[in-house]
Amino acid sequence: MRHFLLIIFIGIISWSCTDSDDPVDASDGFDRQAMLINWADNIIIPAYDAYNLSLAELSNSTNSFTENPSLETLTSLRSNWEVAYTSWQTVSMFEIGKAEELTLRDFTNVYPTNTGNIDNAISSGSYNLTLPSTRSQQGFPAINYLIHGLGTDQEIVDLYTSSESHKTYLNDLVNRLATLTGEVLADWQGDYRQTFVDRDGSDASSSVNKLINDFMFYYEKALRAGKVGIPAGIFSNTSLPDRIESLHQPELSKSLLQVALTSAENFFNGVHFDDNDQGMSLSEYLDFVNAISEGETLSRLINQQFESAQSAINGLDGNLMLQVETDNTSMLKAYDELQKNVVLMKVDMFQALNIKVDFVDADGD
Amino acid sequence: MSFVNSSYFNETTKAAPLAAFRIFFGFMMLISIIRFWSYGWIDKLYIQPRFFFSYYGFEFVKPLGSFTYIIFAICGLAALAVALGFKYRLAIITFFLSFTYIELMDKTTYLNHYYFISLLSFLMIFLPAHAYFSIDAKHNQNLSYQYIPKWNIDSIKVLLIIVYFYAGLAKLNSDWLLHAMPLRIWLPSNYDLPLLGDFLQKTWVIYLFSWSGAIYDLTIPFLLLYKRTRIVAFVLVVIFHVLTRVLFPIGMFPYIMIVSALIFFDASVHEKILERIARLFKVSRKVFDNGKQLVWNPQIKKLTLSFLIFFFLVQVILPFRHIVYPGELFWTEEGYRFSWRVMLMEKAGYASFQVVDGVTGNKQTVDNSEFLTVFQEKQMATQPDFILEYAHFLKDTFETRGFSDVHVFIDSFVALNGRRSKRYIDPTVDLIKQSESFKHKNWILPFNDEIKGI
Numbered sequence: 001m002r003h004f005l006l007i008i009f010i011g012i013i014s015w016s017c018t019d020s021d022d023p024v025d026a027s028d029g030f031d032r033q034a035m036l037i038n039w040a041d042n043i044i045i046p047a048y049d050a051y052n053l054s055l056a057e058l059s060n061s062t063n064s065f066t067e068n069p070s071l072e073t074l075t076s077l078r079s080n081w082e083v084a085y086t087s088w089q090t091v092s093m094f095e096i097g098k099a100e101e102l103t104l105r106d107f108t109n110v111y112p113t114n115t116g117n118i119d120n121a122i123s124s125g126s127y128n129l130t131l132p133s134t135r136s137q138q139g140f141p142a143i144n145y146l147i148h149g150l151g152t153d154q155e156i157v158d159l160y161t162s163s164e165s166h167k168t169y170l171n172d173l174v175n176r177l178a179t180l181t182g183e184v185l186a187d188w189q190g191d192y193r194q195t196f197v198d199r200d201g202s203d204a205s206s207s208v209n210k211l212i213n214d215f216m217f218y219y220e221k222a223l224r225a226g227k228v229g230i231p232a233g234i235f236s237n238t239s240l241p242d243r244i245e246s247l248h249q250p251e252l253s254k255s256l257l258q259v260a261l262t263s264a265e266n267f268f269n270g271v272h273f274d275d276n277d278q279g280m281s282l283s284e285y286l287d288f289v290n291a292i293s294e295g296e297t298l299s300r301l302i303n304q305q306f307e308s309a310q311s312a313i314n315g316l317d318g319n320l321m322l323q324v325e326t327d328n329t330s331m332l333k334a335y336d337e338l339q340k341n342v343v344l345m346k347v348d349m350f351q352a353l354n355i356k357v358d359f360v361d362a363d364g365d
Numbered sequence: 366m367s368f369v370n371s372s373y374f375n376e377t378t379k380a381a382p383l384a385a386f387r388i389f390f391g392f393m394m395l396i397s398i399i400r401f402w403s404y405g406w407i408d409k410l411y412i413q414p415r416f417f418f419s420y421y422g423f424e425f426v427k428p429l430g431s432f433t434y435i436i437f438a439i440c441g442l443a444a445l446a447v448a449l450g451f452k453y454r455l456a457i458i459t460f461f462l463s464f465t466y467i468e469l470m471d472k473t474t475y476l477n478h479y480y481f482i483s484l485l486s487f488l489m490i491f492l493p494a495h496a497y498f499s500i501d502a503k504h505n506q507n508l509s510y511q512y513i514p515k516w517n518i519d520s521i522k523v524l525l526i527i528v529y530f531y532a533g534l535a536k537l538n539s540d541w542l543l544h545a546m547p548l549r550i551w552l553p554s555n556y557d558l559p560l561l562g563d564f565l566q567k568t569w570v571i572y573l574f575s576w577s578g579a580i581y582d583l584t585i586p587f588l589l590l591y592k593r594t595r596i597v598a599f600v601l602v603v604i605f606h607v608l609t610r611v612l613f614p615i616g617m618f619p620y621i622m623i624v625s626a627l628i629f630f631d632a633s634v635h636e637k638i639l640e641r642i643a644r645l646f647k648v649s650r651k652v653f654d655n656g657k658q659l660v661w662n663p664q665i666k667k668l669t670l671s672f673l674i675f676f677f678l679v680q681v682i683l684p685f686r687h688i689v690y691p692g693e694l695f696w697t698e699e700g701y702r703f704s705w706r707v708m709l710m711e712k713a714g715y716a717s718f719q720v721v722d723g724v725t726g727n728k729q730t731v732d733n734s735e736f737l738t739v740f741q742e743k744q745m746a747t748q749p750d751f752i753l754e755y756a757h758f759l760k761d762t763f764e765t766r767g768f769s770d771v772h773v774f775i776d777s778f779v780a781l782n783g784r785r786s787k788r789y790i791d792p793t794v795d796l797i798k799q800s801e802s803f804k805h806k807n808w809i810l811p812f813n814d815e816i817k818g819i
Contacts, residue, residue, distance in 0.1 A: 032556070148401040201557040225732070237727045289553065298785075343715050343778045347786040354554040356614075357743050 005294065016287070030288045031280070033200040036207050038270055038279030040193050046091045046273035048185045054084040055178045062174045066167040071153055078147055080176075082252060084177075085140045089260040093218040093267065096211050098187035099198060102180055106135045109244055113141035122169045126197035129176050138173050141247065146170050149248035197243060205358045210353050212282070216346055219264055224338040227257045231324050232331040239331075241324040251318040261338075265306040282349070287351050298352060302344050309337040368580025369667045376515040377658055380497035383518050385448070385639055389624040391448025394460065394482070398441035398615045405559050409738075410474055414734050416423040416758055417471040418744075418751050426469040433470075441462045447489075450499020450560050454490070468540040472751075473744045477707050478618040481528055485625075488524060488676070491669050492517050497653050498639050509657035516670070521679055526586035531684050533582030536575075538709070540695075544623050545575045546782040547711035555612055566774035579705035581605055589629040591672055602626045613708070627725035630681050690805050695781055696812035699805060714746030714789060718756065720763045723770025731759055747779050749790065749806050756796035784814065 061080040065073040088108060095105050107129075114136040121127035121137060129138050136142075146166070150156050160166055188196075198206040225235065226245070233239030248254040266273075270281025283299040314335040317323040324331050350357070368374070375433045411417075411428040419426065429436065441464035468475070483724035493513055495501040501507035518749065540546040545568070550575060552565040564570045581601065588598035606619035636650075643650040661669070687700030688726070695700060695710055718731040733742045736758070745751040756773040763771050772795045780786040787810070788794075794808040 029558070053797065140393055204553045206557075221734075229730070234730045235732055237722075237729055281814055339717075347713045347715050347778055347780045350778045351550065354550050354711075357739050 009120065022313050030209050032284055032285075033197060035270070035280035035282075035285060036200055037198045038272075038281070039267075040188070040196055041213070041271070042093070042274075042277075042279050043191065043267060044094050045185075045188050047087075047094070048181070050273070051087040051091050052178075052181050052185045053083070054087040055181055058084040059174050059178050062171060065264045066160060066171055069157045071157055074147065074153060074157055078249075081140070081143055081147060082249075084250070085144075086256060087254055088113055090263045090273070092222060092260065093215050093264060094209070094211070095214050100214070102183065103132070104180055104184060105218075106132070108139045108177060109141065109222075109245075110135045110139060111141040111226075112243055112247055113137065113139075115144050115145055118169070119147060120143055120338055122163075122165045125165055125168075127169075129172060130273065140177075141245075143170065143173050144246060144248045146173070147248075159205075182348055190357075191289045195341070202354075205340060208353075210351070212350075213357065215264070215267065216342075216350075219345070220342055223257075223260050223264065224335065224342060227253075227260065227320075228338060229333065230334045232328055233319060234273055234332070234335055234336055235355070239324050239328050241321045243321045244307075244324070247321070250319040250321040254313070254318045254323075257320070258310070261310060261313065265303070268302065268306070271333040283355075286349060286352055287326070298344070299350055302349065303339060305337070305341040305344055309334065309341060312337040369670050374514065374516055374666075374670065376519060377512045377514040379636070380493070380510055380513045380659070381632045381635040381639055382628055382630070383492060383497065383513065385519075385635040386625070386628050387453075387489070387499070388448050388639075388642065389627070390485070390489070391444045391460075391622075393617065393621050393624060394444035394464075395441055395448065396439055397621075397816050398444060400617065402434075402441075407433055410740075411467075411470055414471070414738050414741060415739070417755055418473050418741070418757070419474050420469055421750070421803075423469045426466060436463055436467060440467060447494075447506070450495040450501050453499060453501050454497030456484060457489050457494070460468045461490060471741075473697065473741045477619075477705055478615070478621065480703055482621075484680070485521070485524060487812040488520060488673070490601060490644035496659055498643075498650060502653060509653060509655055510657045511534055511654050512656075512658040512660065514661065517530070518628065518674060521625075522586075522590070524680070525625055525628070526590075527677070527680050527706055529582050529586045533579055533584075534819050535684075535704065535706045535709055536582060538816050540574055540782050540816050541709065541818075544782070545571045547709070548575050548578075550711045550783055551626050551755075552612065554656065561611075578605075584785075589626055592631075595629060598614065599626060599630075611684060628660065642753045655698060661710060679794075692809065693812040693814070693816055695804065695816055696779075697809050698750075700756040710782060712747040712779060712781050713786075715786075716746040716752060716775055716789075718759055719774045719776065720759055720768065721774065722763075722773040723772055725769075727768070729763075736762070746777065746793075747769060747789075750801060752777070752790060753796055753799055753801055753806070760797050771797060781812075782816075786796050788812070 054237075058077075058080045061073070061077040065077040091099075092105055092109065099105070117137040118132070121134075127134060127137070147156065147170070148158055160170075184284050201203070202208065229235060231240055231244045244250060244253045245256050268281060269283045270279040271277070272279060283303065286299040286302075287297055312330075316330055316334060317326075320331070349355075366543070399416065412430065412431045417427055440460060443456050443460035443463060447460055461483065464479075464486060468479045470484060493510070495508060496510040496513055499508075502681045536542070541548075548571050549568075552571050556562045556567050559564070585598055585605075586600060588594040588601070603623055606623050610619040618735065627638075639650055659760060660674060675805060683705035684706075687694045687704070690699040692699070694700075695712075716733070718733070720729050737745060737755070745755055752775060759773050760771045774792055774794070775796060776792055777789040778786040779789040789810060791808045791810055797809075799806070799808060
């Protein structure tokens with residue numbers, strides 16, 4: 001019935017309005033599927049692949065360390081942890097499909113980590129890391145605590161030399177990350193890639209709609225608020241320097257933020273993960289729908305704002321905890337710059353691309 | 366009130382159209398309730414949220430926790446009783462009250478068509494829709510009439526005419542006609558529809574939709590009214606509403622309007638429809654053809670007619686109330702609701718609140734997701750009365766968290782019909798010092814643009 005009526009209607013309008021085509025708009029429409037293919041094949045899957053490899057390295061060095069705890073193996077473990085944690089920043093925003101089902105982000109990077117629960121779990125030896133209630137005692141922040149937060153380097157080595165239960169817990173955490181990520185990557189390399197690409201429609205469950213919503217949620221909550229706003233005290237009475245990412249290795253916090261922001265910007269511009277080529281992207285899509293405002297294209301405004309946020313962040317200390325404690329004003333400034341892009345993307349971009357936020361009846365008022 | 370005795374108000378007609386209307390209406394409402402329930406929307410919209418936005422003056426109407434399901438159950442059962450014509454007056458009053466209660470619980474979900482349902486069911490309270498082909502009429506000869514006053518049926522037509530015509534008038538604005546907004550945003554995103562998808566990318570198609578939509582709304586009630594154009598008009602009604610169903614997420618509304626338009630047809634059509642229904646359920650329609658004519662008690666007739674004329678006068682005037690407010694209607698939304706302004710705006714916003722403790726000077730930005738659902742936050746960000754109510758809620762909440770002398774400020778941006786986002790509310794105004802009223806909210810920043818129109 002639906003299609004039958006459509007055919008009748010098209011018949012009527014084609015008959016009544018032939019040859020009045022506006023040459024400017026005589027396009028075949030934006031190829032959303034090509035954009036989805038670019039996202040899947042050139043950004044998401046390669047990024048997960050790289051992240052998965054970095055976890056394999058982390059796994060190896062964790063084994064070496066627990067089999068033979070020494071300052072040397074500890075250093076190697078720490079550096080692989082840094083690489084993997086940094087690599088995580090390039091995939092965290094893609095919480096769709098299997099990652100969404102597994103709530104990958106919540107099992108990977110909830111901070112601050114609950115050191116009390118970790119200590120209890122290690123001493124009791126009873127814990128089930130698949131339970132949602134254990135999210136704050138696993139993932140990178142928990143590993144961070146276990147490899148940086150248990151004393152001086154020598155004390156840590158000594159602890160792992162003597163304590164089997166510490167070894168087990170550390171290995172379990174690393175394995176858990178590897179297992180979850182392996183599942184997500186396998187799904188992308190299996191059927192999900194096609195499902196994702198085929199869902200090129202426009203309803204709320206289409207891939208474009210879903211991923212843009214996920215991306216926006218990530219940018220707003222995990223990146224803007226989590227990495228900058230919360231430590232800077234935006235959402236609390238006072239600043240909370242101990243809420244930074246990578247608390248037990250605070251020197252890493254700024255570079256994690258930088259990688260996260262660059263990854264978000266690259267996703268917006270469709271930049272391939274492996275090289276710097278550009279494919280179909282949100283930026284291009286915005287140009288296609290011709291979202292021009294105040295003489296500037298919206299894509300350009302958003303990119304300029306990404307740059308402003310980058311430069312505000314570049315000026316921060318590598319240790320964001322120190323930054324908050326000594327000069328929170330600069331941290332607040334970085335937040336403001338990140339915030340401006342929430343408005344440009346969530347208000348202007350969502351409107352221009354007609355992204356639906358939720359499925360309920362609406363008549364547009 | 367001598368008009369009450371004028372010849373028009375003494376004309377009679379067959380009761381079948383009103384009976385058919387009652388059955389369709391009740392059935393549609395039952396389906397709507399079931400649909401709403403089955404999507405889990407009762408839980409999602411009325412039980413999960415921590416906070417609900419009230420209509421001014423109706424702050425006492427709130428969801429009742431799990432008992433909210435009972436309101437929906439009552440509403441659904443009342444709809445069924447209306448369709449059957451079983452204890453009709455009680456059923457339609459119950460339906461009107463329960464449905465309207467549901468709509469008043471949270472204005473986040475406001476839709477013009479819900480308002481239409483409330484008005485229509487209210488009107489139906491006064492009409493003898495159970496006089497024919499109903500359980501009431503079958504069991505009680507005193508209620509059974511084959512003929513009823515013509516104005517009983519015409520009053521429903523008047524309501525439909527108002528709805529369509531005002532919806533058409535509202536489309537006579539520069540955004541809709543000259544810029545094809547917001548259809549220019551909405552239509553192209555339906556690119557994945559078979560056949561139609563590619564057409565919807567073209568500018569001329571979008572303008573065609575805008576203009577024909579406006580002309581349709583303005584003319585359709587009159588085309589339905591005149592016998593010679595009625596059939597064509599009904600075909601247009603079906604095409605138009607099926608198209609809107611395909612293109613936009615507007616739920617049951619298109620079907621309700623299609624079925625409602627049947628009221629314009631002659632009684633013979635409804636008799637055929639009722640005959641079909643009668644055969645389907647193996648009941649007799651003939652028993653209702655008793656030749657009896659319903660004559661209203663003169664006093665009640667006079668009172669009812671006077672009241673309904675007042676009711677329609679309000680309907681005619683209310684949509685123009687925005688005239689008394691300064692500023693752009695689409696921007697301030699002062700006088701926007703209850704005016705048949707359907708699908709006129711694509712509005713998106715962002716609102717971030719800062720709560721300040723006046724004693725300690727402590728400041729805190731609110732995470733809206735702590736209190737509001739995604740849908741509520743979206744609606745709140747673009748409507749000043751929502752913003753104000755929420756700000757006062759934040760004050761109360763933060764007082765319980767130890768804040769004193771609370772001030773609430775907002776950082777907000779809104780984009781309207783494809784325009785670049787602009788700051789919406791004066792960020793220097795303490796919203797706690799403002800209170801809700803029918804007065805103009807002078808803390809809404811100016812639109813600095815003009816949308817010409819009625």
